[in-house]
Amino acid sequence: MKRNNEDKADRGEKRERGFQKRKGCRFCAEPALMIDYKDKYLMQPFVTERFKIVPRRISGNCAGHQRKVTTAVKRARHMAILPYTTAQMM
Ligand SMILES: [Zn+2]
Numbered sequence: 001m002k003r004n005n006e007d008k009a010d011r012g013e014k015r016e017r018g019f020q021k022r023k024g025c026r027f028c029a030e031p032a033l034m035i036d037y038k039d040k041y042l043m044q045p046f047v048t049e050r051f052k053i054v055p056r057r058i059s060g061n062c063a064g065h066q067r068k069v070t071t072a073v074k075r076a077r078h079m080a081i082l083p084y085t086t087a088q089m090m
Contacts, residue, residue, distance in 0.1 A: 035065065046061070053073050
């Protein structure tokens with residue numbers, strides 16, 4: 001019984017539950033990459049399939065760039081480049 005618990009703890013460390021986006025801010029890594037609200041393909045990795053903004057702990061963005069992405073997504077929604085949400089699927 002004790003051994004079981006230890007096994008679980010060991011596995012838990014390596015597993016990151018489904019989402020495994022690479023870490024590190026890609027905008028810091030590539031300074032030439034501009035965050036542009038008109039570029040929906042640039043923003044696609046930062047929204048979920050239902051167009052929610054992906055949180056920083058998942059996207060790996062730094063605080064400054066995450067803020068810019070958030071602003072860009074919101075602008076894009078306002079300009080109808082990205083939807084606010086999808087129609088209900090259920
Ligand atoms: Zn950054």
